[in-house]
Amino acid sequence: MQIRHVLAALPRHKLVCLLVVFEIAVAFAILCNAVFIINQRVQQMRIDTGITEDRLIFVRTDGVGADANAPLITRNLLALRGLAGVKSAVAMFGLPLENMSINFKPWLTADMKIRAPSVGMVAGTPGYLDTLGLTVVQGRGFTDADYDGVDQTSKPLSPVVIVPRELAERLWPGQNPIGQKIWRSPTRSYTVIGVVQRMVRGYLREDFVPGYTALFAIKPVAAYSGLYVMRVDPQDRERLVRESAELLMRLDPDMLINAKGSYADARADYFRQDASLAWLLLAVCVAMLLVTAMGIAGLANFWVQQRRRQIGIRRALGATRRDILHYFQTENFLIVSGGIVLGVLLTFALNLLLTMHYELPRLPIVYLPVGALALWLIGQAAVLGPALRASAVPPVVATRSV
Amino acid sequence: MFSYYLDLALRSLRRNKALTALMVVAIALGIGASMTTLTVLHVLSGDPLPGKSAQLYYAQVDPQDIKGMQPNKEPPDQVTLIDGLNLLHAGRADHQALMSGGSVPVQPEQSSLDPFYVEARYTTADFFAMFDAPFLYGHGWTAADGEAKARAVVIARSLNDKLFGGANSVGRTLRMAGTSFRVVGVLDSWQPNPHFYDLNTGSYAYGEQVFLPLQTMLELRLDRNGSTDCWGNGGGGVGSILPSDSCVWLQFWAQLDSPAKAAAYKEFLVHYSQDQKALGRFERAPNVRLRNVMQWLDYQMVVPDDVRLQNGLAFGFLLVCLVNTVGLMLAKFMRRAGELGVRRALGASRRALFAQLLIESGVVGLVGGFGGLLLALFGLWLVRQRPSAYAALAHLDLSMLFTTFVLAVCATLLAGLLPAWRACQIAPTLQLKSN
Numbered sequence: 001m002q003i004r005h006v007l008a009a010l011p012r013h014k015l016v017c018l019l020v021v022f023e024i025a026v027a028f029a030i031l032c033n034a035v036f037i038i039n040q041r042v043q044q045m046r047i048d049t050g051i052t053e054d055r056l057i058f059v060r061t062d063g064v065g066a067d068a069n070a071p072l073i074t075r076n077l078l079a080l081r082g083l084a085g086v087k088s089a090v091a092m093f094g095l096p097l098e099n100m101s102i103n104f105k106p107w108l109t110a111d112m113k114i115r116a117p118s119v120g121m122v123a124g125t126p127g128y129l130d131t132l133g134l135t136v137v138q139g140r141g142f143t144d145a146d147y148d149g150v151d152q153t154s155k156p157l158s159p160v161v162i163v164p165r166e167l168a169e170r171l172w173p174g175q176n177p178i179g180q181k182i183w184r185s186p187t188r189s190y191t192v193i194g195v196v197q198r199m200v201r202g203y204l205r206e207d208f209v210p211g212y213t214a215l216f217a218i219k220p221v222a223a224y225s226g227l228y229v230m231r232v233d234p235q236d237r238e239r240l241v242r243e244s245a246e247l248l249m250r251l252d253p254d255m256l257i258n259a260k261g262s263y264a265d266a267r268a269d270y271f272r273q274d275a276s277l278a279w280l281l282l283a284v285c286v287a288m289l290l291v292t293a294m295g296i297a298g299l300a301n302f303w304v305q306q307r308r309r310q311i312g313i314r315r316a317l318g319a320t321r322r323d324i325l326h327y328f329q330t331e332n333f334l335i336v337s338g339g340i341v342l343g344v345l346l347t348f349a350l351n352l353l354l355t356m357h358y359e360l361p362r363l364p365i366v367y368l369p370v371g372a373l374a375l376w377l378i379g380q381a382a383v384l385g386p387a388l389r390a391s392a393v394p395p396v397v398a399t400r401s402v
Numbered sequence: 403m404f405s406y407y408l409d410l411a412l413r414s415l416r417r418n419k420a421l422t423a424l425m426v427v428a429i430a431l432g433i434g435a436s437m438t439t440l441t442v443l444h445v446l447s448g449d450p451l452p453g454k455s456a457q458l459y460y461a462q463v464d465p466q467d468i469k470g471m472q473p474n475k476e477p478p479d480q481v482t483l484i485d486g487l488n489l490l491h492a493g494r495a496d497h498q499a500l501m502s503g504g505s506v507p508v509q510p511e512q513s514s515l516d517p518f519y520v521e522a523r524y525t526t527a528d529f530f531a532m533f534d535a536p537f538l539y540g541h542g543w544t545a546a547d548g549e550a551k552a553r554a555v556v557i558a559r560s561l562n563d564k565l566f567g568g569a570n571s572v573g574r575t576l577r578m579a580g581t582s583f584r585v586v587g588v589l590d591s592w593q594p595n596p597h598f599y600d601l602n603t604g605s606y607a608y609g610e611q612v613f614l615p616l617q618t619m620l621e622l623r624l625d626r627n628g629s630t631d632c633w634g635n636g637g638g639g640v641g642s643i644l645p646s647d648s649c650v651w652l653q654f655w656a657q658l659d660s661p662a663k664a665a666a667y668k669e670f671l672v673h674y675s676q677d678q679k680a681l682g683r684f685e686r687a688p689n690v691r692l693r694n695v696m697q698w699l700d701y702q703m704v705v706p707d708d709v710r711l712q713n714g715l716a717f718g719f720l721l722v723c724l725v726n727t728v729g730l731m732l733a734k735f736m737r738r739a740g741e742l743g744v745r746r747a748l749g750a751s752r753r754a755l756f757a758q759l760l761i762e763s764g765v766v767g768l769v770g771g772f773g774g775l776l777l778a779l780f781g782l783w784l785v786r787q788r789p790s791a792y793a794a795l796a797h798l799d800l801s802m803l804f805t806t807f808v809l810a811v812c813a814t815l816l817a818g819l820l821p822a823w824r825a826c827q828i829a830p831t832l833q834l835k836s837n
Contacts, residue, residue: 013733015732015820015824016729016732016733016736019725019728019729019732020729022725023722023725023726023729026718026721026722026725027722029718030715030718030719030722034715037711062507062519062625112469153646185634254509254517256507256517256518256519258519273708273790276788276790277708277711277712280712281712281715284435284715284716284719287431287435287719288719288722291427291428291431291432291722291723291726292722292726294424294427294428294726295424295428295726295729295730298420298421298424298730298733299729299730299733301421302421302730302733302734302737303733305737306737354711357707357710358707358710358711
């Protein structure tokens with residue numbers, strides 16, 4: 001009954017109604033896509049690196065320079081392990097999300113015919129798996145005999161490698177990965193001796209799978225002497241970052257320290273850009289919904305003023321306050337619903353545009369009902385004030401001329 | 403007439419303050435958001451060397467082995483050392499430079515300063531003339547100096563201020579990476595944005611402090627930054643190990659003063675590739691590219707995706723704000739049908755009414771635009787607080803200031819057009835009768 005009244009009256013404001021429908025449609029499309037992008041970034045920022053992040057600190061230096069200085073690395077590691085609270089210390093390359101990575105595409109056969117997707121290189125001195133908190137879930141870990149130097153092109157000489165489960169399943173689906181081989185050049189192959197649950201590479205790119213890494217065993221060598229990683233208790237992190245940097249500076253006053261901190265800081269740094277984009281999108285969404293709500297409220301207010309006489313007549317003819325209230329609420333519901341219907345089309349169009357330009361996945365359908373619910377609620381909240389004012393119009397208005 | 407309409411507009415706007423405020427705020431928010439992001443986009447997609455960029459070309463050849471070859475695939479983004487040196491020594495362009503980036507430790511003579519790292523550019527003699535780098539003191543090194551692996555260095559003004567107190571330091575000695583270099587020149591403040599000649603080291607707000615001859619760097623094996631792509635047996639590039647000949651890690655730029663010369667140079671690159679294939683070094687059919695600065699920046703998609711995304715979103719928001727304003731304005735004008743009817747009946751033409759209503763919407767646009775400008779200034783301040791490298795560049799220039807106002811007034815006039823036209827449509831008698 002109510003809906004028929006509302007529908008009958010709507011064409012009297014055809015243009016304004018269409019405008020509001022369009023506005024809601026655009027807002028809906030932007031809202032759904034923006035929330036989707038925010039969610040994507042948040043998912044990215046939540047990535048599991050596979051290491052025990054809260055127990056790690058690092059100091060990044062300029063390294064020891066020439067190969068002849070490699071014994072200095074061992075000296076530095078011994079000294080770092082001597083600090084009270086340092087459980088273990090290693091020199092390594094390829095800490096997850098450190099904003100740099102060496103990537104390679106290994107071959108899976110000796111004739112170099114089958115090539116794997118890009119893999120991030122991780123390498124460290126004895127004990128680095130334990131320091132990072134990586135546990136071997138299949139096969140074995142590195143033994144002291146496995147650690148060796150690097151060749152002229154900085155590839156590890158040690159012929160063994162450990163891979164994360166994700167990579168093992170991709171390269172040898174349904175097979176036992178232990179004993180499988182990968183080639184980094186025709187003459188340099190590595191045999192898989194173990195599998196770890198997960199390890200993420202140093203730098204994420206859209207075309208790289210984050211969890212595809214290969215872990216190598218190296219002795220202290222000049223080529224990978226820049227990054228010291230230590231395992232400590234969470235409460236000691238701040239103190240030990242300071243003390244370990246001071247210690248290294250004391251051991252070698254010419255050493256340059258490029259960066260230091262807890263792993264948590266490094267990780268936050270890595271995602272700072274994503275975080276700021278997410279906040280910006282959120283701010284725009286909130287502003288947009290606010291503007292839309294104020295627009296709806298302003299317009300509804302206008303219509304109430306314009307229809308005072310009609311409201312009065314309806315009241316005089318027996319309509320209750322509740323009827324008038326429902327009338328405006330139903331009207332708003334219908335307009336917003338129209339906007340949502342058009343908005344669904346716009347949302348898909350916008351998502352298509354974004355997937356073409358920004359390598360964004362398809363928008364999951366679940367965003368549509370959630371977005372619709374949000375706009376319905378906002379519409380109802382915006383119209384409530386004007387609708388209450390309308391229901392307060394006394395019937396006597398009908399008898400007065402303007 | 404204009405002042406009368408203006409007076410009418412102000413009266414009408416004052417009559418319904420909340421509604422007017424709503425329209426102004428909506429416009430201001432939309433303009434503020436879109437101008438903030440547009441300014442960032444404008445700054446980031448600017449021409450780093452206006453007037454010169456069209457003559458500077460980036461050369462690409464394809465030295466990769468036959469494995470993984472696909473038709474129409476782009477050649478590598480950089481060149482190998484051997485190809486770079488070959489092109490350099492061929493000397494077919496008006497100017498040419500081969501370069502790569504890195505960082506070197508500076509060991510100041512003053513004991514009060516600790517050693518520190520500076521960003522370095524390893525390049526060849528023509529670099530400074532090609533890129534119009536302004537010298538404060540001295541000049542660059544000569545090609546002969548370069549070939550002789552001279553221990554010569556050109557330093558940036560900021561480093562000169564730090565080490566030599568801003569004095570003319572030409573002829574002074576600078577110790578870097580355990581070697582003594584002679585300062586031959588000091589550059590005045592110079593930081594092209596984007597950092598077009600090498601995008602691997604960061605695209606924005608990146609400036610080298612020292613410039614060294616490439617040949618000297620090769621001899622001393624100084625540290626390199628940037629990207630290295632290898633194929634086949636290629637590798638290296640860590641620490642003091644130079645990348646092998648099947649790795650690309652250098653940039654080659656050529657200055658070609660006319661389009662005819664550029665065409666001839668491209669031809670030369672094809673011939674060069676054919677020669678190298680005949681020699682057995684190249685395995686693929688000639689696959690060359692020669693892009694000028696703006697084409698290169700475009701191809702490299704140097705403007706971050708996030709910035710484009712933000713800009714698109716902000717303009718979507720502006721659209722919502724404008725539609726909102728159209729709706730409110732329409733409702734408002736229609737409600738004044740009676741008043742407009744009286745004016746029509748008293749002899750005002752439709753055109754006069756239309757002008758009056760447009761002035762009213764123009765006023766809203768102007769005030770909204772001003773609010774938007776303030777919001778944009780605030781927004782840019784916020785952007786500058788962000789951690790990205792380009793953040794510091796986000797400033798409103800004169801052209802963007804002008805654009806803001808044009809955008810605001812045009813947007814609101816456009817928004818006022820439909821409501822004004824609608825309000826002028828109905829016959830005066832009807833409007834008088836309706837109440």
